[in-house]
């Protein structure tokens with residue numbers, strides 16, 4: 001059991017490239033922390049420094065009450081599952097699970113007990129005498145996770161463990177790993193978990209908290225709900241959520257004593273609570289951000305606060321439609337329940353329709369700093 005702390009952690013590779021820029025992060029004991037961000041943002045570099053597989057150029061990594069900067073991987077109380085979780089092909093599932101423990105010279109009956117325990121948790125009991133080539137992708141991945149569990153680590157590290165699996169299997173493994181974490185917690189042996197992914201759905205569904213990274217910097221560390229509804233900056237707002245948040249340039253202008261967002265040639269009034277937050281940006285260029293589910297569309301003008309655009313494209317998702325509106329020189333995505341969308345779509349595309357944002361769910365970002373000024 002251990003908390004994990006990064007203190008001004010830095011990585012400069014031998015070619016002089018600075019991959020990690022002095023990040024601070026505190027992961028509580030037993031917490032499931034997801035590190036997410038686009039390719040190249042240094043998720044793996046960060047995880048590998050925690051694991052001891054990459055040297056630390058500056059700052060410190062603590063696990064529990066120890067600074068581990070100079071400890072070898074096997075002295076850190078960690079176990080790691082990678083994307084390429086190569087199992088030993090000539091060993092059975094049982095032998096694969098036991099291998100690490102045999103190396104650490106544990107007594108035989110204890111090895112057997114730990115292997116059986118892991119097999120039970122991961123439902124591998126029927127598969128114990130099979131070779132890796134006789135397993136499906138998901139089963140093999142479960143064995144890889146099992147190899148990590150049997151070590152009873154204080155800290156579990158995962159680096160994109162599911163990215164080789166198809167979408168369906170990924171979804172079920174996601175649940176399994178989350179359940180495993182909860183199970184360990186319940187049994188009084190919580191494992192601090194650091195899980196790296198570039199997939200925001202995995203991040204949102206698995207993390208107690210999520211750390212969003214960009215180019216070796218941390219952009220925000222928060223709960224999934226807060227990242228979704230209260231993104232601190234434009235990067236987090238755009239990265240979390242699918243389909244993406246609509247983020248477009250605008251200006252805060254005043255009409256009749258009330259602040260409005262410019263939307264193409266038209267304007268939309270802010271709600272009283274948003275207006276209060278951004279008063280000091282009156283007259284300035286900003287970006288507005290609104291998630292597709294907070295855009296309403298209608299055939300007729302709204303009584304108050306609506307703008308207009310051309311309905312240029314629709315995508316049928318089954319239970320809902322994505323409706324694309326051409327507004328000025330950009331497009332907006334609206335996410336509309338099927339029953340509501342169908343009658344509008346039946347009237348044909350490429351015609352003028354009306355839309356409105358739920359202004360209380362709208363975000364406004366400073367044009368220069370890209371910070372959210374409307375929280």
Ligand SMILES: Nc1ncnc2c1ncn2[C@@H]1O[C@H](COP(=O)(O)OP(=O)(O)OP(=O)(O)O)[C@@H](O)[C@H]1O
Nearest residue numbers: 013015017019038039040041042043044045046198
């Ligand atoms: N050995 C190395 N020498 C120099 N630069 C490196 C080295 N390894 C990685 N980098 C660079 O460091 C940055 C971070 O790489 P890293 O592999 O940590 O990213 P990542 O977030 O895990 O990306 P991905 O999602 O693609 O796995 C990248 O710009 C990468 O090119």
Ligand SMILES: [Mg+2]
Nearest residue numbers: 043044045159
């Ligand atoms: Mg990586």
